[in-house]
Amino acid sequence: MIELLGVHKAFGTNRVLRGVDLRVTRGTSMVIIGGSGTGKSVLLKCILGLERPEAGLIRVAGEDARRAAREAFLARFGMLFQGGALFDSLPVWQNVAFRLLRGAMKRPRDAARAVAIEKLRRVGLGPEVAELYPAELSGGMQKRVGLARAIAAEPEIIFFDEPTTGLDPIMAGVINELIREIVVEMGATAMTITHDMRTVRAVADTVAMLHEGTIRWAGSVAEMDATPDPYVHQFIHGLGQGPIAAVR
Amino acid sequence: MNLTRQLARLGRGVLGAVAATGRVALFAADTVSHALRPPFYGREFLLAVLQIGWLSLPVVGLTALFTGAALALQIYAGGARFNAESVVPSIVAIGMTRELGPVLGGLMVAARVASSIAAELGTMKVTEQIDALVTLSTNPLKYLAVPRVAAATLTVPVLVAVGDSIGIMGGWLVGVNRLGFNSATYLRNTAEFLEAWDVGSGLIKGAVFGFIVAVMGCYHGMHSGRGAMGVGAATKSAVVGASVLILAANYLLTEVFFSA
Numbered sequence: 001m002i003e004l005l006g007v008h009k010a011f012g013t014n015r016v017l018r019g020v021d022l023r024v025t026r027g028t029s030m031v032i033i034g035g036s037g038t039g040k041s042v043l044l045k046c047i048l049g050l051e052r053p054e055a056g057l058i059r060v061a062g063e064d065a066r067r068a069a070r071e072a073f074l075a076r077f078g079m080l081f082q083g084g085a086l087f088d089s090l091p092v093w094q095n096v097a098f099r100l101l102r103g104a105m106k107r108p109r110d111a112a113r114a115v116a117i118e119k120l121r122r123v124g125l126g127p128e129v130a131e132l133y134p135a136e137l138s139g140g141m142q143k144r145v146g147l148a149r150a151i152a153a154e155p156e157i158i159f160f161d162e163p164t165t166g167l168d169p170i171m172a173g174v175i176n177e178l179i180r181e182i183v184v185e186m187g188a189t190a191m192t193i194t195h196d197m198r199t200v201r202a203v204a205d206t207v208a209m210l211h212e213g214t215i216r217w218a219g220s221v222a223e224m225d226a227t228p229d230p231y232v233h234q235f236i237h238g239l240g241q242g243p244i245a246a247v248r
Numbered sequence: 249m250n251l252t253r254q255l256a257r258l259g260r261g262v263l264g265a266v267a268a269t270g271r272v273a274l275f276a277a278d279t280v281s282h283a284l285r286p287p288f289y290g291r292e293f294l295l296a297v298l299q300i301g302w303l304s305l306p307v308v309g310l311t312a313l314f315t316g317a318a319l320a321l322q323i324y325a326g327g328a329r330f331n332a333e334s335v336v337p338s339i340v341a342i343g344m345t346r347e348l349g350p351v352l353g354g355l356m357v358a359a360r361v362a363s364s365i366a367a368e369l370g371t372m373k374v375t376e377q378i379d380a381l382v383t384l385s386t387n388p389l390k391y392l393a394v395p396r397v398a399a400a401t402l403t404v405p406v407l408v409a410v411g412d413s414i415g416i417m418g419g420w421l422v423g424v425n426r427l428g429f430n431s432a433t434y435l436r437n438t439a440e441f442l443e444a445w446d447v448g449s450g451l452i453k454g455a456v457f458g459f460i461v462a463v464m465g466c467y468h469g470m471h472s473g474r475g476a477m478g479v480g481a482a483t484k485s486a487v488v489g490a491s492v493l494i495l496a497a498n499y500l501l502t503e504v505f506f507s508a
């Protein structure tokens with residue numbers, strides 16, 4: 001479904017992605033792990049065309065992402081941003097239903113609102129938050145609203161950038177289950193960035209580790225536990241000692 | 249050696265300025281072309297009219313009132329040197345409608361609106377809200393820039409018209425209360441000497457200034473640097489850029505309209 005070949009992206013002299021090769025099969029869930037600042041968020045933005053890679057090829061459903069008609073291309077995607085990125089001029093429900101209130105997927109306001117309330121329920125938020133503004137919510141609540149917005153239009157491909165950071169363990173568990181459900185029930189293709197090993201185990205079909213600008217390792221969760229790769233081993237066990245320098 | 253380095257620095261500066269001008273011009277052209285093609289965001293447009301037009305009325309009105317009043321005093325004092333005190337009503341009216349109404353109105357709108365647009369869009373950029381718009385299949389230029397630019401271009405002339413009237417009223421208040429003019433004569437003089445083109449040219453200037461203000465606000469906001477410092481710098485550039493451009497455009501328009 002998603003294919004990356006030799007993707008390079010630099011910001012000035014900071015070479016963030018240095019030849020990323022990755023392949024995500026339709027209807028599966030891939031989790032990307034890797035140290036802070038290794039370019040995981042940038043990778044997702046490159047796929048969406050929010051950042052322009054200097055080199056490499058990105059194909060989505062066999063189509064070159066740069067050549068695709070933007071509108072139709074983006075209509076397939078839902079994205080949860082790391083910082084939520086909620087529109088603070090709109091109340092929560094209009095954030096969630098943003099896509100359903102305008103453009104090709106436009107529907108009556110009442111119907112859009114009903115969908116928004118239902119999606120909010122699925123991320124553990126009651127109808128009372130619907131009329132609030134994002135600035136009135138806690139960080140974890142904003143994250144969940146962002147999640148509800150990402151899944152509101154039931155896209156084929158969903159990106160979650162750290163869906164459980166800032167959530168309590170119970171809510172994190174609920175969100176993990178939700179992501180799993182979306183992949184299994186709706187048949188969506190998901191890419192999730194996380195630092196939370198519980199999320200990795202709960203939602204991943206495959207795991208890929210980004211390190212120093214390339215995919216250092218990729219495989220299933222069982223393979224991850226068994227791999228002799230010292231980088232992966234250090235990362236999943238959170239060890240201070242190992243090939244990844246913790247203090248620079 | 250030192251000289252070439254200085255020259256190189258100067259060259260870089262000039263090239264940078266030219267490139268920036270080009271980018272702003274392209275942005276403006278892009279915005280206009282998007283404004284002519286659907287989808288149109290009516291709600292956003294109405295909100296922008298409220299924000300830019302309606303809420304700017306107090307500032308523009310007060311500015312015009314005091315300017316008209318001061319203008320009447322000055323022209324009276326100047327006119328007294330030639331025994332021509334009777335020109336006060338007509339010169340106040342012409343001065344307000346042709347120059348001071350649009351220019352001061354434009355500058356006040358630049359201070360109020362260019363800054364708030366740049367800060368708002370800059371914050372949206374920094375918090376990835378603009379990226380989020382893109383992923384929701386919404387063109388940020390269409391959704392954010394077009395409504396604001398359209399609203400400013402259409403409402404600033406109205407603000408200017410209101411400012412003109414209030415400015416003339418300020419002159420009249422001072423003329424009647426402080427300078428001993430007869431109220432009816434003052435108003436008759438104003439109406440008699442004022443030509444439609446005096447007002448019309450000022451309204452056209454207002455539209456151009458409104459366009460400049462919104463384009464500068466949107467451009468700098470949407471290209472804001474990262475973090476709070478980026479937003480601060482974007483806001484500053486928007487206000488300074490809009491103000492300077494307004495004054496430059498005012499000179500050019502005056503040259504075009506009135507140099508016979």
Ligand SMILES: Nc1ncnc2c1ncn2[C@@H]1O[C@H](COP(=O)(O)OP(=O)(O)OP(=O)(O)O)[C@@H](O)[C@H]1O
Binds near residue numbers: 036039040041
């Ligand atoms: N717009 C940008 N301009 C300049 N540098 C950027 C930009 N976006 C990201 N970077 C740089 O790219 C690198 C990777 O950033 P990215 O946000 O992808 O990290 P990440 O892997 O998501 O980290 P985290 O786990 O902390 O979220 C960082 O060094 C960052 O400074």
Ligand SMILES: [Mg+2]
Binds near residue numbers: 040041042082161
């Ligand atoms: Mg990140």
